[in-house]
Amino acid sequence: MAQASVTALGFDADDTLWQNECFFRDTEDRFLDLLADFGDRATLSSRLFTVEKRNIPVYGFGIKGFVLSMMETALEVSDGRLDPSIIAGVLAMGREMLSHPVELLPEVRETLEMLSERYPLILITKGDLFDQERKLAASGLGGLFQAVEIVSEKSASTYARVFAARGDGPDRSLMVGNSLRSDILPALEAGAFAVHIPHDLTWTYEHVDEPVDHPRLFIEQHIRKVAEIVERINESGDGLKR
Ligand SMILES: [Mg+2]
Numbered sequence: 001m002a003q004a005s006v007t008a009l010g011f012d013a014d015d016t017l018w019q020n021e022c023f024f025r026d027t028e029d030r031f032l033d034l035l036a037d038f039g040d041r042a043t044l045s046s047r048l049f050t051v052e053k054r055n056i057p058v059y060g061f062g063i064k065g066f067v068l069s070m071m072e073t074a075l076e077v078s079d080g081r082l083d084p085s086i087i088a089g090v091l092a093m094g095r096e097m098l099s100h101p102v103e104l105l106p107e108v109r110e111t112l113e114m115l116s117e118r119y120p121l122i123l124i125t126k127g128d129l130f131d132q133e134r135k136l137a138a139s140g141l142g143g144l145f146q147a148v149e150i151v152s153e154k155s156a157s158t159y160a161r162v163f164a165a166r167g168d169g170p171d172r173s174l175m176v177g178n179s180l181r182s183d184i185l186p187a188l189e190a191g192a193f194a195v196h197i198p199h200d201l202t203w204t205y206e207h208v209d210e211p212v213d214h215p216r217l218f219i220e221q222h223i224r225k226v227a228e229i230v231e232r233i234n235e236s237g238d239g240l241k242r
Contacts (some may be wrong), residue, residue: 005234006193008167009115009226010159011145012177013125013132016223017112018139019103021201024066027093031070034086038077048073049204056205060152062128067094098131102138111224112144119230120146122166124175126154126182154182156189163192174233176226179206188214193233195219195226 014020028048032041039047052069059065070090074082115121123145125132132150136142147166151158163173174193177183179202184194193216218229 004171004236006119006172006174006230008120008122008163008173009230010122010124010163010167010173010175010187010192011112012175012179012183013123013135014127015178015199015202016105016176016183016197017108017141018105018135021199021203023097023100024203025201027066027070027097030093031074031090034089035074035077038082044073044077047077051076053205060128061126063094063097063131064128066097067091070094098134102135104139104141105223107222107224109141111226112141115227115230116144116146118227120167122146122162123148124151124154124159124162125149126151154186156186159187159190159192163190174226174230176223178202180208180212181206184217185212188212188216192216193218195229197221197223 011017028045031048032044035044038044048069051073052066055065055069055072059068067090070093071087074086074090078086112121121144123136123141125148127150129150136148142148147162149158149162149166151162159173159175160170163170167173170187170190170192173187174195175183175187176195176197177187178197178199180196184196185208187194194214195218196212197220220226220229
């Protein structure tokens with residue numbers, strides 16, 4: 001039997017390499033403050049989430065869509081009778097988000113530097129093209145990736161395509177990310193290995209209710225463990241975890 005081995009590594013960016021969700025949470029908190037006259041926080045927050053979900057097929061993922069969803073929520077909950085200063089406040093918060101500093105998660109740089117000497121690294125991220133490019137440039141990590149794929153949706157076919165084009169196919173690739181829904185389940189479905197590194201803050205949209213168990217799935221608390229996992233896979237013959 002052919003030996004299974006991992007020859008290319010894919011990485012998610014937001015909340016895998018750098019902080020992201022915390023900026024959305026902070027903004028949402030301030031948005032709920034602005035709308036205090038129109039309902040309690042829990043209700044307003046769930047109204048916003050409903051609008052966001054409805055808008056994903058229209059606007060895609062990212063900050064600009066979030067800003068539009070905040071405006072739409074404000075108009076809905078106020079029945080259109082809101083003070084224009086609320087809209088101005090939402091726009092200002094959006095601009096602030098689009099220029100927030102990039103804060104790398106611990107040991108990301110060291111880990112990627114080490115891994116990039118052994119394997120081609122591929123960045124696979126979804127969201128606003130312009131914003132993702134800005135964050136990658138600000139992160140200083142760009143030179144460590146052999147390829148950068150900014151996609152509008154992360155499905156099994158996305159991973160199959162990217163790992164075929166940039167690596168030796170999905171079955172010889174491994175995806176690392178914080179979102180079960182976007183990074184892990186579709187990568188496994190495509191036939192890749194996956195390392196789930198949960199982040200304390202993960203957007204409700206990315207949650208998966210069922211516990212996930214798969215012979216090609218590894219769950220780790222820290223990105224530095226990725227090298228060890230790849231070595232273990234490549235030494236174990238069939239590539240399955242022990
Ligand atoms: Mg992520």
